[in-house]
Amino acid sequence: MNSQIKKGILDLCVLALLEKGDSYGYDLAGSLARTVEVADGTVYPILRKLASDGVVSTYLQESQNGPPRKYYHLTDAGHKKLDAEREEWIKFCGEVNGILDKENGGKADEQE
Amino acid sequence: MNKSEYIKKLTSELGHMPYGDVKDIIQSMEEHFDEGIGEGRSEEEIAASLGSPEELAVEFKDGAKFKQVMKKRKLSDNFKGPDGRGRIFVIIFNLFVGIEMWLVLLAAIIAAACILAVDLAAIGMIITGLVTGILSEFMLPFIFLILTLICVAVFLVAILILGIKYYVRGLKNYIRWNKNVWHYGLGEE
Numbered sequence: 001m002n003s004q005i006k007k008g009i010l011d012l013c014v015l016a017l018l019e020k021g022d023s024y025g026y027d028l029a030g031s032l033a034r035t036v037e038v039a040d041g042t043v044y045p046i047l048r049k050l051a052s053d054g055v056v057s058t059y060l061q062e063s064q065n066g067p068p069r070k071y072y073h074l075t076d077a078g079h080k081k082l083d084a085e086r087e088e089w090i091k092f093c094g095e096v097n098g099i100l101d102k103e104n105g106g107k108a109d110e111q112e
Numbered sequence: 113m114n115k116s117e118y119i120k121k122l123t124s125e126l127g128h129m130p131y132g133d134v135k136d137i138i139q140s141m142e143e144h145f146d147e148g149i150g151e152g153r154s155e156e157e158i159a160a161s162l163g164s165p166e167e168l169a170v171e172f173k174d175g176a177k178f179k180q181v182m183k184k185r186k187l188s189d190n191f192k193g194p195d196g197r198g199r200i201f202v203i204i205f206n207l208f209v210g211i212e213m214w215l216v217l218l219a220a221i222i223a224a225a226c227i228l229a230v231d232l233a234a235i236g237m238i239i240t241g242l243v244t245g246i247l248s249e250f251m252l253p254f255i256f257l258i259l260t261l262i263c264v265a266v267f268l269v270a271i272l273i274l275g276i277k278y279y280v281r282g283l284k285n286y287i288r289w290n291k292n293v294w295h296y297g298l299g300e301e
Contacts, residue, residue, distance in 0.1 A: 039163025
């Protein structure tokens with residue numbers, strides 16, 4: 001898929017992953033890369049940007065093996081942003097699909 | 113590419129990003145590698161799945177640029193947060209240490225120039241005295257005195273050239289450092 005299109009929506013995907021609960025970089029990278037076709041590293045610049053925007057906060061937590069992990073947490077502002085943008089995205093997808101889907105699009109035109 | 117090669121490449125690609133940000137990014141990437149290694153993956157495998165360090169650096173820099181633009185829009189935030197502490201630090205440091213230090217150094221350079229002028233004037237006067245014969249009775253001691261004064265003059269000229277050169281260079285670096293702290297803070301979290 002076109003990387004420009006993907007880039008814009010990945011912020012939202014990371015917010016959605018964090019909605020399920022706090023998580024650390026490696027785990028988020030894996031979750032994102034498993035679902036969307038992106039490199040594991042992609043998540044880190046996004047997390048930095050989200051943290052500087054204040055929609056995500058960070059804290060360190062000891063892990064059983066090895067050094068402490070940096071955890072990411074969705075803030076209240078993050079929840080609001082996610083809810084608003086998720087709705088927008090779903091609506092937008094519906095509209096785009098309406099145009100792109102040949103059969104439905106054709107029929108819709110005929111009916112009008 | 114193994115872990116240290118990847119991190120070295122990423123660090124160099126990040127270039128002029130503030131030190132605190134680079135440190136933070138590198139920490140995250142090291143954590144990522146360590147987690148992967150803990151799962152039994154090889155460093156090369158982890159590096160490959162991270163994507164190229166060049167592209168990753170570009171994404172980090174794009175994010176930072178965005179952050180700066182957002183920050184510059186809010187004037188009231190100038191003195192808040194880590195960057196704000198940097199600004200307060202710049203003002204206080206300059207008020208109590210920075211400006212005084214540069215003034216003292218400037219005074220030292222001016223003093224050296226004054227001493228040089230007096231020295232040259234003395235040489236001129238003694239030579240005039242010798243030539244016109246007023247001091248001819250004490251020819252030998254005065255010649256030694258002139259030689260000494262010339263040595264002092266050469267020394268002062270050398271000191272002045274070096275002093276001015278490093279003063280200008282130091283001042284430029286100092287201003288650049290101030291600007292950096294002003295815009296990006298002291299590199300703390």
